[in-house]
Amino acid sequence: MIDVQAVKLHHLEMKLVSPFQSSIETVHKRESILIEIQGRSGQIGWGEVVAFSSPWYTEETIGTCHHMLKSFLIPELLKKPYQNPEGFIDSFSYIRRNQMAKAAIEGAVWDLYAKVQDKPLAAILGGTNNQIDSGVVVGMASIDHMLETIGKHVSDGYKRIKVKIKPGLDAVLLHEIRNRFPDVPLMADANSAYTLDDISLLKQLDEYNLIMIEQPLAYDDIIDHAVLQSQLETPICLDESIITLNDAKKAIQLGSCRVINIKPGRVGGLSESKKIHDYCLQHSIPVWVGGMLETGVSRAHNIALASLPNFTIPGDISASARYWEEDIISPPVTVHNGKIDVPRGPGLGFEVNRSKLAKYCTHTERFSK
Numbered sequence: 001m002i003d004v005q006a007v008k009l010h011h012l013e014m015k016l017v018s019p020f021q022s023s024i025e026t027v028h029k030r031e032s033i034l035i036e037i038q039g040r041s042g043q044i045g046w047g048e049v050v051a052f053s054s055p056w057y058t059e060e061t062i063g064t065c066h067h068m069l070k071s072f073l074i075p076e077l078l079k080k081p082y083q084n085p086e087g088f089i090d091s092f093s094y095i096r097r098n099q100m101a102k103a104a105i106e107g108a109v110w111d112l113y114a115k116v117q118d119k120p121l122a123a124i125l126g127g128t129n130n131q132i133d134s135g136v137v138v139g140m141a142s143i144d145h146m147l148e149t150i151g152k153h154v155s156d157g158y159k160r161i162k163v164k165i166k167p168g169l170d171a172v173l174l175h176e177i178r179n180r181f182p183d184v185p186l187m188a189d190a191n192s193a194y195t196l197d198d199i200s201l202l203k204q205l206d207e208y209n210l211i212m213i214e215q216p217l218a219y220d221d222i223i224d225h226a227v228l229q230s231q232l233e234t235p236i237c238l239d240e241s242i243i244t245l246n247d248a249k250k251a252i253q254l255g256s257c258r259v260i261n262i263k264p265g266r267v268g269g270l271s272e273s274k275k276i277h278d279y280c281l282q283h284s285i286p287v288w289v290g291g292m293l294e295t296g297v298s299r300a301h302n303i304a305l306a307s308l309p310n311f312t313i314p315g316d317i318s319a320s321a322r323y324w325e326e327d328i329i330s331p332p333v334t335v336h337n338g339k340i341d342v343p344r345g346p347g348l349g350f351e352v353n354r355s356k357l358a359k360y361c362t363h364t365e366r367f368s369k
């Protein structure tokens, strides 16, 4: 039973240890909202808004999520008790899209639900693995700088390297990486930087033995991706184009991709993530958990999700230290021999460190019954 008495929104501002550049945007400072919900017997559940400050990745922002939470989602949660997270999800099924706002509060509800049952969130979701493989993303920089960063991550033991590419920084970059690191498991993420006019250039990337190329074409497309996939040997992975289970079904039926990146924020939460995972498992499509440069709270949700059996490709879940001087969870996420332990404690299995929260929090809002 989930009977939420009070909700707090903690607005945070944290500086990344180094700026993160993709084909569209460079992120220096991360704004986020942590959601703290309190159940009837005093247990606390945590969620996180992973939208960025501006709508460059999807249409949502911290501001739109805040509006949705305050005006619609929090009132729905405080209105009555729910038997389980699915019951709460049904209560807001009338709301179109706004996936990151929904995922943030749904994540807090899942954490609370697991704590009420005194079980790890991973177990409640159906996780089967005690450890997950860890991959890391290298943002754009000069090629020399990227090679140096990759070398560091490889020696730290990361199981997979993802680089950001765009026209002009693709074949030349991958060529240099393969010269230096011929065998490293490598993939490239374009964040929609190409069109079908670039097909011959994209075909050249087949020679770099990439595990996959992520979202090469438009952020809302599955048709052109099907055309491209039919001409590429390298598997296409969809990220931005997959917002719901239905999108995943259609993309798989059309042959638009051979891999899917599941980010709970992008697909509206852990329930939808699990449905996409299960459908992909039935259709032999491997999946992995994507990252959003998030704090330890959302990273903890991602670790629990990644313990499910079809997450067979290392995701973008790296150590806290890769992002922050100090994370706001205790203990921070650490990587040993390229692996992260799935926590065994109840709920997320990490505690939010209140003094660090206070340090990075600009203001807190409180809502109650």
Ligand SMILES: O=C(O)CCC(=O)C1=CC=C[C@@H](O)[C@@H]1C(=O)O
Pocket (backbone or CB within 6 Å): 022, 057, 136, 137, 189, 191, 239, 290, 291, 292, 293, 294, 316, 317, 318
């Ligand atoms: O969280 C991480 O480690 C990196 C995440 C990452 O690569 C991305 C986060 C958000 C937007 C994009 O630039 C990119 C992605 O598309 O997957």
Ligand SMILES: [Mg+2]
Pocket (backbone or CB within 6 Å): 189, 191, 214, 215, 239, 240
């Ligand atoms: Mg991506």
